[in-house]
Amino acid sequence: MKIKIAPSILASDFSRMGENVGKLERAGADYIHCDVMDGNFVPPITFGHQMVASIRPHTSLPLDCHLMVEHPETHFEEFKKAGADFVTIHYEACRKNLNENLKKIRSLGMKCGAVVNPDTSVEEIFDCVPFCDMVLVMSVFPGYGGQKFIAGTLPRLEKLRSFCEKNGFPEFDIEVDGGVAEENVKNVIAAGANVIVAGSAVFRSGDMKKTIERLRG
DSSP, X not given: OOOEEEEBGGGSOGGGHHHHHHHHHHTTOSOEEEEEEBSSSSXXXXXXXXXXXHHGGGOOSOEEEEEEXXXXXXXXXXXXXXXXXXXXXXXXXXXTSHHHHHHHHHHTTOEEEEEEOTTSOGXXXXXXXXXXXXXXXXXXXXXXXSOOOOTTHHHHHHHHHHHHHHTTOTTOEEEEESSOOTTTHHHHHHXXXXXXXXXXXXXXXXXXXXXXXXXXX
């Protein structure tokens, strides 16, 4: 299974966003991860579909938009217009209509994913795997970059990968976000993740290309 690297532009210099996504593409990134926060689901406010639209002309890479927002369904069409390729939404924000929202994202021509926080049982999103292109397992509590990886994420990844393999989804993409760096990425991949979000590890690196290569495990 291919290991894909999705650097998070949350760790980027916002005044040079277009330049930086271009650098990430040249450095070998697979996706551009966009952390969208509304100040309600999580305390900070970051950016919305306007930022996604602004960086779209600067890269041909898929834009992986992680919506940390209340009522995510009110934003799908705007992210489609902005050029998003993936939209991932939190189980905790729409647990009663998660599958309906995933279907709506797909109906707009985007790929979709469900996200679970560290304090949510990963089993809660097993039923939505058939409606997803990816599941994102948070390895920190969402809201702030630069946090330490929660070690308890590894058995959660193992459970999810085992479920996917036993139920006819052996190549299913499992994304992990938060605190992943060169020193722990091999364990993360061994546990079952194949899409690696990394912000600080890439943007604080002296050589993005080498860091991205090392993050492939």
